[in-house]
Amino acid sequence: MAALARSMQVEDAAHLLRRAGFGGTPDQIAHFVSIGSAAATNEVLNYENTPFDFDDDALLERLLITMPERIRGGNLQIPVQAIRLWWTYRLLTTPRPLEEKMVLFWHNHFTSKDDDGLLMLRQNQLYRTHALGNFRTLALAVSRDPEMLRYLNGNQNYRAHPNENYARELMELFTCGRVDPSGKPNYTEDDIKASARAFSGWNLRDEKFYFNPNQHDDTTKTFMGRTGNFNGDDIVDILVSLPATAAYVCTKLFRYFAYEDPDQYVVRELVRVYYASGYSIREVVSTIFRSDAFWSPKAQFALFKSPADYVVGAVRVAGLTDLFAPPLEQIVDDEDPAARGRRGPSPLARLNALTNAMRSMGQQLFAPETVKGWDGGRKWISTDTLQARARFANTISQLPAVIDTLAGALPYAPGAQAQSRTAAFAPASGDPAALVDTILRRMGPLTVSRQSYDALVAYARTETDPRPRLSGVFSLVLGTPEYQMA
Amino acid sequence: MEVSRRDLLRRSAVVAVGLAVPPWLSKMVWADGGAAMGFHKDVPQDRILVVVQLSGGNDGLNTVIPYADAAYYKARPTIGIPDNQVLALSDSIGLNPAMTSLKALWDQKQVAIVQGVGYPNPNRSHFRSMEIWQTAAPDKIETEGWVGKYLDAIRNGRASSLTGINIGGEENLAIESAHAAVPSIQGLANFGVIFPGNAQGQARQAALRQIQLADSTAPNGAYIKQTAAELYDSADRIHAGVAMYKSTIKYGRGSLSQSLQQIAMLINANLGTRVYYVSYGGFDTHNQQSRRQPDLLREYGDAVKSFMDDLSQMGFADKVALVTFSEFGRRVNENASLGTDHGTASEMIVVGGGVKGGLYGAYPSLTDLDQGDLKFTTDFRSVYATVLDRWMGADSERVLGGKYDNLEFI
Structure with a gap:
């Protein structure tokens, strides 16, 4: 399927560069016009082929030199502002902007907020690793991410006192969403309780994920109509397989890259790709960039710049x-x-x-x-x-x-x-x-x-x-x- | 919750606005709309609420002091305030000696102190506990604040953004609303002024205004134009209002004094603002508390006194209530650094000409503790509910998502 039926114009190239990145210079626009929309879309999506020799450590080291008082007693205490500067530098210089655009997407999807720069940095790198990866793999990794365990209190999720914070947000914000398009709830409070029990004992030790068998509820739970001795992985497996999750994630990605109100047939196609590819984010995003909707006049300048x-x-x-x-x-x-x-x-x-x-x-x-x-x-x-x-x-x-x-x-x-x-x-x-x-x-x-x-x-x-x-x-x-x- | 709020807004949108209302006010829903929304008809809809947030966790025990309680001096051998220095409010409770200005207002019967305010299962993280106070939701993560929900309920869609104003640039979940952003104003003179005041800057300022107020056919062009119109309209009204402000009251140089003076100017400008929100920080007194807290409390009292005096002078004293809270109080026992660590219940202070001065709620026991911390005696949502129902004439149940007993300070 051709990315764009007509030949690529300057406006089309600029549109692609704005959405898959932060806008294009005249040189970048001219390059995309000359290679055409199919090749340009490929180049954007397969950004691994674009070399980017970026020395993250060297930059961080530089930035930390400017904040020396924050290195205390030999312990690396990275202020989050240093990480902010590091990321901003990356955003400014990357020759593969879709990668960072996806990291921004995941940062705003699997949210966290912390003054601990090191944990935020590791989470940010996790999103880069899985930027266009597999949604299931990403959701499993996020469930073990030390910053997420801290932010949504997984580190306080004990068998006797399950903490429901992560279980709730995993459903409400990260996977299936609270309600379906007709306003019907996608899950019950009992599902949240069961999920929290499945994640109990997923704690932290030395700032790393630690499965604490003594704190894990190793009994039968009923979650989304299924019964078994579920752990966190099982919960993620069930959630990513739900049609509600497919629609939620695909719609959110479409809104991020194209426009606010996709037609149902567009979402249906994305959902089909989501399942057919075994939850591949790259395939879903690729389908968006190759869709008629993406190149339609309706999409042009339809999104607010963040x-x-x-x-x-x-x-x-x-x-x-x-x-x-x-x-x-x-x-x-x-x-x-x-x-x-x-x-x-x-x-x-x-x-x-x-x-x-x-x-x-x-x-x-x-x-x-x-x-x-x-x-x-x-x-x-x-x-x-x-x-x-x-x-x-x-x-x-x-x-x-x-x-x-x-x-x-x-x-x-x-x-x-x-x-x-x-x-x-x-x-x-x-x-x-x-x-x-x-x-x-x-x-x-x-x-x-x-x-x-x-x-x-x-x-x-x-x-x-x-x-x-x-x-x-x-x-x-x-x-x-x-x-x-x- | 979602549905009922949307329902509210839909109903408020169809309320006809009287012709007698000045044009800039006509964008807002006043008494008529309030009635349609089930608001209390007998409460005037021109009252103003000022929320003062003391950030960092103010030590309530050394603010409103149980000076007749031996347990207080036992828990605080070093930083306890001697009973002969306390500004007595009753035979057992007194103010920190630095709060002479607040005491003067107390003597005028304008200060209500609600004692032992807190919530179940207290959280001792600044971030989370502040979030709880700002969203009025101890049990769940809420993405809108209680002030924001109130403003959404009285605003007609996204009309006039000046219904609520946040003074200062601090992030603030309390004013977060589903429908319209509450402006944060960091200096009245600068509001809406982008460029320097020289000829070059003025030319750019004029050009930008034309550009942003242009009729754009671009997607969302009308929305941006509407926001720009609000910005420049608000800026004009604020600047005109500030120019009208005359006062003989001398405010101090402290940041809360400056902020409250800005609020006085805005109130004087009669912008139709119902809620002002201001934060004042530095209360996280883990060490050397006696060197820091008195200055903060003095500034608080002085600022509030100047503000109230100013309001009296402009004839607004009975129209404004000022409510003060902190995200938590502090541990009963002092620590080894002559300070106090994060605790739980504390007092809320409500000041205004329309407030019934006095002590409310029960002072928590200093011996019957929960993990070394005070057990709260009044839920903070009862204070919010009282302010919403009795002062603002709103329906607190809709704003807070539950029914809470009203107190008698209003």
Whole structure:
């Protein structure tokens, strides 16, 4: 099945790059247009074939140097902010963005929140390992994940006093969901109790999963109409096999990648693939990317950009990655003598600014507000977060290094070269409308409303100083209603 | 629960709004809508609730002190407050000596203290216990807060986002709602102002406003425009309101004083806000408690006194009730670091011109303990229910998901 019936256009390539990643640069878009939709979709999905020699340990080591007081008594006490910076760096630099996009998905599906950076890091790596893996395998691994055992109190689940927290969320949020589309409950309180007993004794020892036979309820349970001496694995097996789980997970993935309200026939096809492939996430996601629905006009710009999409996307698409995720040797403690005398914020401060920006927009990574994760969709946009987005856009657009980079990346006239940037921004040669067009094309391509476009051009005409003009138009484009959508 | 709330909203959506209501208020459902939703008709729908969250677990025993109880001094040989220093409220209970301002309000009969407030199976984790207080749900994980649920019940869909305001940037589950985000305001002058105030910034600010208020045909363009309209409309009203604020009351420099002054300005601006939420932290006094807690309590008392004085001056004293809580009290016995560890029950303090001052509930026994901690005597949801039913005129059962006895402080 062809991914796209017609030949791939710039808009289609940009759409795929936004959904399977954080947006595309002109080079990436041109590459996808040239190889066509089938090959582009393959490239996106089989990201293992794209080399990414990323030294996680080296980056973490660098980041921890800047927080030395947190290493106490020889024990590795990693503040979660270090892990946040590490992940953000990865999001900015990865050449296989679908991998990170899936890790974001699982982070928001199998949620956890903790100040313990090491446990959050291990959980995050678990999601990367299984990013497009098998849903059953992933759910089994999550049930043993030390952070999850802590977050949802598995480590307090004892035979005599079963703790129901994990059992409840495993059903309500992680697999079948609370109710079916008609509003009928998918499980009863007795099912939760039985499941909690099956997971009893799944505890922690030395921050690792530990099956404690003395605390495990080794008796018969009745769960979802089946009776047996179930343990946690049996519960996961039963849950992943339920049609409700298939529909819940497939629908959630479709909403994440395509649009909010899939037709029933689309969900049915995804559910069929879910079973036929033995719960393969890759096959389900692949089916989404190859569906007519994904490429339909309805899907275009139909999703709200998450704060991660917004922040990481702005940096990547505008070609600013090196400024915010610099070579490791540039990441030094701001108190370090080597850092003295530098003008403007340090690379580390810039990276920190990105995580702070995401937080202000309502997405503090590793700290979802509630166990159900971020609602997303319309909830990304409120009076607060609309301000936070515009403030972030303005802040980065004012950094001299950003203006320099934009000036190089966004020549006024097509074909103008980076070395002519000074000339390009001399007022005499600058056509304000052309600047607006160039930035809209670069950041999307984006088609904004007539009113917004006129306001952008009017602004560009009144601001005659080329650098503030470039900075202003860039930040205003990031403030358009259209740019809030992915 | 879900269904009944949706039902509520659907009903409130069809309530006609009177023409006499000012245009910006017309977006909200006031007395008429309240009646349709089964709200108490006899309670005026212009009252305001201010929630003050003391983060970190305030030591209730050294705040409202059982100074006649020998067990208190036995448990706290070092950090216990000597009985001759306590600001006596009765022959057995007194305030921390740092709370002279609160004592002044007490003498004006404006302070109700509910003693021994807590919940069953207390959780001693800051995070979880705060979540319990914010969601009013000790037994299950809730994703919406009690203030958020109340606001959802009185809001017509997602109209006016200023129905509730969170002061400060702290994450706060209490205001989390199913339908509309409650704005967090960190500085009134900055609200809605993105760019610096110079000519260059003003040009961008004006352009951004035009761009975000444009009629966009893009998917969800109308929604974004609506949110932007609310933002800029709210910002205009806040800035205009702040400009009108005049007061002879001097607030302190502490963060709670500053926050409460901002709330006074917003109340004066008459934005139709029903609930303000503010957090004040630093109460996790595991060590050297006597060096830290008095300053925090002094700031609390001074801030509340300035706020109440300010409200009196603007004629709002009878329209505002301020409710204070902390996620837990602290262990009865002091620890080896001259501090106290995480505990359970503590008091809640309710202040306002419309409040019946006095002591409510029973002070928990200091000898009949549960694992070294106080046994609560009043469920915190009873205090919430009292405030919701009697002060806000709401239906507490719908907001809290259960019926809780009302207390008599309102």
